[in-house]
Amino acid sequence: LGVRHIEGLGWVTLLRGPRPRSGEKGLVLSDYWSGTKKYFGNERRPAPGAFNMINNQGGWMGTRQQIWEWHTEICQGGFLPPFDSPHYNFDGLDPRNVEYWSGGLNLFTARHACNMQRLVSLDPDDFSRHLIYHSANNKQRQLQWRRKSFVKVNDLYGELLTVAKDAEEEMKEIAKR
Numbered sequence: 001l002g003v004r005h006i007e008g009l010g011w012v013t014l015l016r017g018p019r020p021r022s023g024e025k026g027l028v029l030s031d032y033w034s035g036t037k038k039y040f041g042n043e044r045r046p047a048p049g050a051f052n053m054i055n056n057q058g059g060w061m062g063t064r065q066q067i068w069e070w071h072t073e074i075c076q077g078g079f080l081p082p083f084d085s086p087h088y089n090f091d092g093l094d095p096r097n098v099e100y101w102s103g104g105l106n107l108f109t110a111r112h113a114c115n116m117q118r119l120v121s122l123d124p125d126d127f128s129r130h131l132i133y134h135s136a137n138n139k140q141r142q143l144q145w146r147r148k149s150f151v152k153v154n155d156l157y158g159e160l161l162t163v164a165k166d167a168e169e170e171m172k173e174i175a176k177r
Contacts, residue, residue, distance in 0.1 A: 002031030003122065003164045005171075011122040011164040017108035018115045019048035029117050032167035034159065048110075059132065060104055075106070075114035087112040122160055128153075 001013045014031045033045050062070065071079040077087025088094065099105050106113045120130040131153060151159075 001160065001163075002033045003160060003167055004029060004031040004119075005164075005167070006119075009119075009121060012119040013122060013160050015108070015118040015120065016046070016048055016050070016054050017105075017110075018117045019110045021110050021115065032163065032170070034163045036163075036170075037166050039159075054105070054109070060107060070107075070114055070116075074116065076112055079106075079114065122157075122164055127157055 001015065003011055003013050005011050014029055018029075034040075035043060035045060067079065077084045082091050097105075108114065108116050108118050121127060
């Protein structure tokens with residue numbers, strides 16, 4: 001994950017997913033990566049579209065106007081049915097996994113999708129409002145082999161605040177130059 005300070009929002013973490021499409025310029029937000037200070041040793045930053053690093057969202061909301069803009073201006077092939085070729089074959093009934101439709105991959109991935117950036121506020125009053133507890137707990141059982149990568153929310157929040165502090169210090173250093 002990475003952090004960024006956005007005027008009017010404060011510090012946010014940018015979730016993985018969006019990446020530049022061919023011919024697009026300036027549409028992907030940059031951020032300060034959590035591994036910049038070598039917290040992960042020599043690990044390199046994963047690619048934005050690496051599916052093992054994309055977390056599914058539990059839901060989304062949009063106004064009528066936003067959904068219309070997604071459909072007519074932002075999302076390749078449209079957001080609402082009927083879907084347009086070549087991005088959707090068979091009117092969207094081509095083989096796509098459940099995560100594409102119910103997990104929101106159609107919103108935040110680049111290939112044949114909307115490529116929108118998801119962010120989570122790091123404001124202490126707002127952070128928990130971005131979280132949904134997956135009460136079925138099926139992923140916890142299915143992913144036993146990945147158990148070491150599970151992190152408690154309090155720990156994640158503390159880590160993100162540390163990264164935001166590191167980014168702020170680096171911004172101050174750059175401003176001095």
